[in-house]
Amino acid sequence: MPTDVHQHLWPPEFLALLRSRTAPPRLDGWTLHLPGEPPYAVDPADHDIAARARLARADGLDLALVSLSSPLGIEYLPPAEAGPLLTAFHDGALDLPAPFGVWASACLSAPEPDTAALRRELARGCVGLQLPATALLDAAGWARCAPLLEVAAEQDKPLFVHPGATPAAEPAAPAWWPALVPYIQQLHASWFAFRAFGRPRHPDLRVCFAALAGLAPLHGERLVARGGGRDRGRVDSRAFYETSSYGTRAVDALVRAVGIDVVVSGSDRPYATPVLPDLGADAAVHALRHANPARLLGPTKGARP
Numbered sequence: 001m002p003t004d005v006h007q008h009l010w011p012p013e014f015l016a017l018l019r020s021r022t023a024p025p026r027l028d029g030w031t032l033h034l035p036g037e038p039p040y041a042v043d044p045a046d047h048d049i050a051a052r053a054r055l056a057r058a059d060g061l062d063l064a065l066v067s068l069s070s071p072l073g074i075e076y077l078p079p080a081e082a083g084p085l086l087t088a089f090h091d092g093a094l095d096l097p098a099p100f101g102v103w104a105s106a107c108l109s110a111p112e113p114d115t116a117a118l119r120r121e122l123a124r125g126c127v128g129l130q131l132p133a134t135a136l137l138d139a140a141g142w143a144r145c146a147p148l149l150e151v152a153a154e155q156d157k158p159l160f161v162h163p164g165a166t167p168a169a170e171p172a173a174p175a176w177w178p179a180l181v182p183y184i185q186q187l188h189a190s191w192f193a194f195r196a197f198g199r200p201r202h203p204d205l206r207v208c209f210a211a212l213a214g215l216a217p218l219h220g221e222r223l224v225a226r227g228g229g230r231d232r233g234r235v236d237s238r239a240f241y242e243t244s245s246y247g248t249r250a251v252d253a254l255v256r257a258v259g260i261d262v263v264v265s266g267s268d269r270p271y272a273t274p275v276l277p278d279l280g281a282d283a284a285v286h287a288l289r290h291a292n293p294a295r296l297l298g299p300t301k302g303a304r305p
Helices: 012-020 049-058 079-094 115-124 139-144 146-154 182-201 210-225 248-258 282-297
Strands: 003-007 026-028 031-034 037-041 063-066 100-102 129-132 159-162 207-209 239-242
Touching: 003 159, 003 282, 012 026, 012 079, 049 100, 079 100, 079 115, 115 146, 129 146, 139 146, 139 182, 146 182, 159 182, 159 210, 182 207, 182 210, 207 210, 210 239, 210 248, 239 248
Parallel strands: 003 063, 063 100, 129 159, 159 207, 207 239
Antiparallel strands: 026 031, 031 037
């Protein structure tokens, strides 16, 4: 079924909790305040559930996967603050109409990861686990998140790696700076850490990196030159890359590096509009929207119980 693996849609209860906060992340009316980014004017239509469902159908989608916006930093709030927000997001998102599905998120500030909470959300119908790239930047991050990843692997559910919160930008930085600099740096680091530490520890885990992993796989030649690419040419068939914010040139370059079978369609809606790259054949679009997302999501293909 035609699938977009990366969208964002905030349910009403989640919006209400963001408005009740006095410290970032918080909403003041429809203005979003985050520690590392300039105030952002949210378009109310972006979180109008009926309008977004119509838009997804107009895009020809049978499944659109929504996820917590990890740049909000909710996963790293103290458990007493993160818990209600995560509950409101999961409850509201799991109640969304077709064609929406949901990625589960987890609190990362507690001394130990809450695997019971993740099991509960997966049992309720979440398609897999989303973690911010900031949680997976090095060996320590992959080790700390290992209990959550083991739950996902046990249940044959994938991991989605999404950019996380950013440090405070320079006052003169343009509005696009967070999305183009820290987000991409996070994805680069998490992808290389996955190769070095994550994949050896979780050999069967299916993993999807947002935004083509910031094009990190294109550094394969440099990896070989520096002694870290002895297995270059062997494609990891369980490591996927979604296409949000990139077009034909970037997707074509990544396909040349990792092959067509591990690239999946994602839009990051409402922050970007869907782009179907022109790869010269209808079969390529079918792979990105149909066949590859089905392999990423596994036997249930995102269906809820």
